[in-house]
Amino acid sequence: MLTSIRPLPFRRTAHHFHLSRLFTVLAFESSADDTCAAVVTSDRQILSNVVIRQNDLVQIYGGIHPGAAVLAHQANLPLAAKRALAEAKVDLSDVDGIAFTRGPGMGVCLAVTLNAAKTLAAVLNKPIVGVHHMQAHALTALLTTPTHKPNGEPNPAYPRFPYLTLLVSGGHTQIVLAKSVNSFEIMATTLDESIGRTIDKVSRLLQIEWANMSPGSALEKFCLRPEESILPDVFVPFTPVMPRRLAFSYSALHSHVDRLLELNGGAENLSFANKLAIARVFQNAAFGQLEEKLGLALVDCEKQDIKVGHLVVSGGVASNMLLRERLNACLKAFPTTPSVEAVFPPVQLCTDNAAMVGWASMPRFLAGNHDEYTINPRSKWSIEDLETEL
Template sequence: MLTSFRSFPFRNIPHSLNRFFTVLAFESSADDTCAAVVTSDRQILSNVVIRQNDLVERYGGINPAAAVLAHQANLPIAAKRALTEANINMSDVDGIAFTRGPGMGVCLSTTLNAAKTLAATLDKPLVGVHHMQAHALTALLTTPTHKPNGQMNAAYPRFPYLTLLVSGGHTQIVLAKSVNSFGIMATTLDESIGRTIDKVSRILQIEWANMSPGSALEKFCLRPEEDIPTDKFVPFTPVMPGRLAFSYSALHSHVDRVVKLNGGIENFTFANKLALARIFQNAAFGQLEEKLRLAVEDCEKRGIKVGHLVVSGGVASNMSLRERLKASLAVSNNTSIEAVFPPIQLCTDNAAMVGWASMHRFLAGDHDDYTINPRSKWSIEDLETES
């Protein structure tokens, strides 16, 4: 058993349907093949993730054709492991969930077809989940509702709360009003922070060592060397100051220009490469801090009382970012907003979050038809009108 948090109060669910429920969930929206078993009393019985870091490094990014072949090879393994580690079989599964979108269409189709086939042949209910909704609700699964002494846990997120979704596909600040009602307050106008970090990791030729590009950059920036000259490089300019929107393409372009102006990365000393990596990471995270401050101010102007910030997505696994956001919230706001982070292994793509995001629909008897199709483009705001 990976983790267990009991006594989650399902709200707005008919009492007759508030029963124990077990979900087998799948996720394949990008380059990770995932399967998990999650229960309605907040137990993660298994959480299997098979990564494609070797393929990403070989192709310099996610290659759709190679990724879908890897998903097809890995999914049966992940599904079998998920059931084995959960110590259950398919007769113990009450429902099947999968990531419907957004994501790469060919990758989404792998788990969609597997989930539909299993559900139809075994006569199980089926739910397709919004990927970013799953990230936004993960903290409701992983944060204890009560302290050991029985008191309510103040860190448990209550609606409405702010969600900072930072991944390879998205950079958004979202106001979470309920399990299926979300309002986008800020989004990226070009590329995501995760994609930019990956590109800069490649430009600087940082050794990945079977890690993701983002994890490799994080580890590189944490090198113990402190006496690193930074005055050699032109500093990053603030991005759209005062505007509640993100833009990250300029950051990786800035790094690319600096490298080319200095004759290529092969002409960089270790110290200069480390300095540039740190300056970039500081600028990337600084933009998140500034836009988050604007979002909090906007909520205050609109009279929306927000007590929590949930940070999720692959980039949220960066420990430096976590510390910076906590410090930023502590010093920049008159109101008390607590930052909440899921465990690192549940920030990156996983199927446990997908199973949990499906739970309220299963318990309410709200299922999808077996003819459901993937949605590679899908706004999180559409969930409220479609429910």
């Protein structure tokens, strides 16, 4: 812990930290292909949130190319940081701490913002906090959901511990029980590919036009097309994946589509109606697996007498509007007492961003629990380790 930097005075309640003055964090994120910078305050204000994407590079390389991604991060981070401070109308003298994503993620990409944050903090004598990427996703709803209604009554939609978190992104597919800001239990995870990675692969296999979108966003938009869809004659229905088992597997869905296209001589030999039908049944199967495993997790919570009132859904895939509708319907149909309510952060805060990183760092900053300037990235890092490490 840094001994030369004194923490600001605060008092703690069940869900919040209150200071005699606001604590302002400049945060960075570069765990994959988005270069992000944001300014967040301890009273839950997002003063700025800058995201510079690399969709053009992803389309060129058919995925994230580490070397190209690092070069883009190095070029984009100074611009993102400058914009974040300007849009927040603050300068570095107003910043109390600097946060960054320490992991998990692509090691070479993580290192870009980690080194920038450490250098900047050391020169300015500011404290730093390295944040767990999935923890940041899991806590985003605590930043974006109003704590109270306009009439001053507590907002029942505000997540309270313990709550379930469905983390669905290009790197993870997990159901996590959030017990506190740094205590998490993984109830289900993927045994192979994540749902986001599989969606991206299928989008590329079907040769869907991205038009400067991410592959996943392109597939979502493609499935909403109004045209009629017709399944190919050789189509074989998707089979349930590990039924009644609390675990995910998405490589089978990817392989199923791959084999189907091979039987048809490739995507170029499919009609538009065939492609549209395959995209829709694939998306339905991918989301159906989430629904089934969520039901198993809810049953498991009931067996353990764990009362959860909310499901926080975050990660890039959580921006899909059809998924949001289906999860809401799934929870309404599930006979839990009390009922479980789905909570979704705003779409722009579901994908990678630095605002969530700044918010996740806040409890540690306010407690004076900072990292050393010698901290290194952790490309592999279980969210369950946070409780014993912090």
